[in-house]
Amino acid sequence: MLQEHNFIIKEETGRLDKVLTELLPKITRSHIQQWIKEGNVLINGEQLKPNYKVQAGDAISVIEPELVSLEVLAENIPIEIVYQDEDVVVVNKAQGMVVHPSAGHQTGTLVHALMYHINDLSGINGTIRPGIVHRIDKDTSGLLMVAKNDVAHEKLAAQLKDKTSVREYIALVHGVIPHEKGTIDAPLGRSKIDRKKQDIIDGGREAVTHFTVLERFKDFTLVSLKLETGRTHQIRVHMKYIGYPLAGDPIYGPRKTLEGKGQFLHAQVLGFKHPTTDEFLTFEAPLPQLFEDTLTKLRDE
Numbered sequence: 545m546l547q548e549h550n551f552i553i554k555e556e557t558g559r560l561d562k563v564l565t566e567l568l569p570k571i572t573r574s575h576i577q578q579w580i581k582e583g584n585v586l587i588n589g590e591q592l593k594p595n596y597k598v599q600a601g602d603a604i605s606v607i608e609p610e611l612v613s614l615e616v617l618a619e620n621i622p623i624e625i626v627y628q629d630e631d632v633v634v635v636n637k638a639q640g641m642v643v644h645p646s647a648g649h650q651t652g653t654l655v656h657a658l659m660y661h662i663n664d665l666s667g668i669n670g671t672i673r674p675g676i677v678h679r680i681d682k683d684t685s686g687l688l689m690v691a692k693n694d695v696a697h698e699k700l701a702a703q704l705k706d707k708t709s710v711r712e713y714i715a716l717v718h719g720v721i722p723h724e725k726g727t728i729d730a731p732l733g734r735s736k737i738d739r740k741k742q743d744i745i746d747g748g749r750e751a752v753t754h755f756t757v758l759e760r761f762k763d764f765t766l767v768s769l770k771l772e773t774g775r776t777h778q779i780r781v782h783m784k785y786i787g788y789p790l791a792g793d794p795i796y797g798p799r800k801t802l803e804g805k806g807q808f809l810h811a812q813v814l815g816f817k818h819p820t821t822d823e824f825l826t827f828e829a830p831l832p833q834l835f836e837d838t839l840t841k842l843r844d845e
Contacts, residue, residue, distance in 0.1 A: 549606040553598055560587065561594040564606065571608075581749065583734030583742075584609065591733045591747050607739060616645055616674075621657035626827050631696040631819050632689060633662055633675070636829040639685040639805055644673040658690060665690070666697035677701055678774055683794075683806025685832050686713070687814035699819035704774060710815030713769040713779060714758070714831060716808035716838065717788040718798060721757050721765045728753045728782040732775045741795060742777040744785055751775045753782045761842040764791060768812075779809060808835055 551567055561580060565573045579585050580594045584607040587596060598604075627634040637643070637654055644655045658665060658675055665675030668691075675690040677700045689709075691697035703709040733748030735741040752772035759766040765788065769779055780796045783789055789797035793807040802808070815826040831839075 547608040549608060551604045551606075553600055553602040553604065555600060557598055557600070559594065560585070560592065560596040560598055560604075563598045564604070567604075568606070579606065579609070583745070583748070586736070589736065591745055593747075616655060616659065618659035619651065619656040620660050621652065623654065623657045623661060625661065626687065626829065627825070628662075631692055632700070632825075633658070633692060634814060634825075634827050635688050635690060637680060637685060637688055637811075639683055639832060639834075642682045643679045643688070644676050654688070662690070662692065664692045666692060666694045668694050668697045668701075678704055680811050681777065681780075681807075681809075683792075684713075684809045684811060685829075685835075686811025687827055687829050688811070689814060689816060691819075696819040700816060703816050707772050708817065710813060710826065711771045711774065711811065712813035713771070714810045714812045714835075715767050715769060715779060715783065716791045716802075716835070717765050717767060717783050718763065718791055718801070719765060719788045720760050720763070721755075721767065721788055723757070725754070725756050726786070728755070728786060730782060730785055732778060732781060742775070742781050744781065749773075749775055751778050751782065753779055755783075759839075762845050764842060766839065780807060802838060804834060804838065808838065810835060 549568065561573055561576045564576045577594045583591050586605045588603050624636040625633060626636050642653045645653050655674060655676065667674060675692065677689050677691050677697060680686060680688060689700055691700055729752045730744045731748035732742050732751040733745030735743035750773055754770040756768045757765055758768055771778065780790055780793055784796040790807040790809055791797065791802050792804040810831055813828050815824060817824050
């Protein structure tokens with residue numbers, strides 16, 4: 545269960561992260577900084593940066609995420625391994641599979657499967673997320689890169705941060721997009737109305753999505769999307785923001801419009817520089833059968 549802390553600042557001044565470390569002495573400064581970046585800290589209702597100078601009279605609200613302590617055991621769950629060597633694994637994740645354990649998903653995740661099928665995984669993200677360099681949502685299918693050691697992990701994560709890796713998605717969205725291409729540059733943060741959702745937030749984290757129309761149907765459009773950044777729910781929120789929410793999206797889109805198991809979103813292309821050889825590797829995963837069948841039906845309408 546999420547825990548909320550509320551403070552009215554009387555005399556404390558200084559950097560936001562430093563002030564909160566003093567107010568919450570059992571929480572490390574790195575954890576505080578991560579909560580601020582994730583939108584779990586609001587100052588007078590606004591999402592600000594860790595170096596914000598706290599003023600007397602400021603009202604600070606802190607949502608403390610539930611800390612999960614789990615013993616993650618290997619599980620013999622089938623997964624599609626697209627590529628593997630001594631440093632890297634590329635997996636084509638099925639729709640419906642959670643990437644790593646959390647409070648609501650303590651078994652059956654990709655991490656549990658990786659621990660069964662892969663001998664070595666990086667330990668940078670601890671016991672809950674071994675090897676996990678980046679995530680995709682439970683109901684998003686497609687390609688993920690996994691690190692088998694810490695050196696590889698750091699190099700792959702640096703590519704994500706420097707925007708040198710390639711991530712391309714295919715999505716089916718509501719509505720008929722009239723133009724061929726577009727770029728959505730809108731900052732994301734945790735919704736002030738529903739803390740489980742992301743939203744377009746002034747002062748939020750930079751988020752940039754490029755899209756290209758691939759095919760138009762009567763009431764839907766098939767698009768290709770390239771990410772410059774990889775924020776939580778980025779594609780789903782950005783496409784809703786411009787008026788073309790993802791088909792099947794249970795959170796950001798109209799409900800029960802097409803038969804499916806969640807949003808029609810597939811991580812189709814993944815490219816990155818190999819952490820040891822420096823060779824640029826590119827992988828492509830075909831659309832899941834349900835996605836293909838849905839497109840066939842739409843073409844026949």
